[in-house]
Amino acid sequence: MSEEKNDVLEKIVSLCKRRGFVYPSSEIYGGFGAVYDFGPYGVELARNIREAWWTAMVRDHENIVGLDSAIFMHPKVWEASGHVSGFSDPLAECRKCHTRVRVDHLLEEAGVFADEKMTETEINALFSENKEKIVCPKCGQKDFTEAKAFNLLVQSNLGNFTGDWTKEPTYLRGETCQGIYVNFKNVLDSSRVKVPFGIAQIGKAFRNEITARQFIFRKREFEQMEMQYFVHPKQAEAVYEEWRVKRFQYYLDLGIKKEHLHWHQHENLVFYVKVAWDIEYKFPFGFKELEGIHNRSDYDLSQHSKFSGVDLSYRDPQTNEKYIPWIVETSVGLDRTFLAVMTEAYTEEVVGEDTRIVLKFPKKLAPVQVAIFPLMKNKPELVEKARKIFTMLKKNFRVEFDDNGNVGKRYRRQDEIGTPYCVTVDFDTIGQGEDKTIEGTVTVRDRDTMEQTRVKIEELEKYFL
């Protein structure tokens, strides 16, 4: 990772804290590894990202419906899914300082690519072949134990009031899609969907990630936005390609530059995944997975049929053919999208003697869309007029009233939270300025061009729409 790239991540982390986007969890207790909280502007940005995803996936598709399944599920779900036996990362220990490290990450830093889906034996073979290149990030030694698979499921004692709950744990879900599979029949029986159709869900997922790094890129508690599309086996390949095209376009529509997106195809696949492509984004630490698009075959519904004893096959009402639908999955993290949107928006511009930091969010994602300023906070006529504009605009836009400090300072603050427009009510607005011809107008300042235009108050809504 070059210093320059590190630098950008550090600047984003610092801005996120300073302006109330992201805080480390439980910070007054020293933080809590790989867990983060969204602050006042972060929570708004996250909501807007969720909304954009929901619109693109559910509202824009007649045959995709939503779901909100519980975080806790019957423990057998995770046996059926393969997570209890096989959801793990390769962990090794430095023999000198006993630091535990993720072997695939160390290999990656040494320029050797270890696919997430490799077995323990395959990882160990790669690890031994490349030991000379791999150093402990803490003490710099090259002596490690063998890599062991470390299960990532997070356990809890929910519902267990006696005995040793660690022997029969309930899990916090490791991915949201399992809630979709176990509700496949419910949705089919209670709504008017017919294959092909999709079920979409946004919700928290939990993983005991070994290495906490790269800010909110890899969290232990995070949010997924997943869609499972159920198709006839013969349609799976073509439908998969359609979703690849749609999902790539979605990021362009979110304002991400084409040259900052990459396709990466997984070569070593778990047996039930037929094809897996990632959309990678150019994060400050390099191109990394943003979204996974998977052809999961009939594995999930077959496994849940087998473990639950409930037949999850589908009978085509027209042909009467009975089959287990195949699943095309699109899966992206909200937090990763958040970091991608932040990275894309983060801009430093030299203005005169100063450097201006500005988040150039697309207008639909900006936490605040219009900020309204009275020129001075101790002039009741200015404040009253600005308040009226605030009340008028809040019906259609996310607005903020800001009367703190001089207008220059307020512009800088709004630039740093990515507000596309600032409206200033001054003495001309209220007919007490020198130019009486512009009474009833306000200054609208554009975030990106910094240009200022006079707009009539009654035309403001139309102007912003």
Ligand code: GAP
């Ligand atoms: N249901 C498929 C699935 O969960 P995955 O590749 O493990 O596949 C899908 O995860 C997406 O979820 C990733 O592309 C990423 O955006 C997000 N994600 C996974 N682990 C994450 C973590 N620890 N922190 C933040 N986001 C994560």
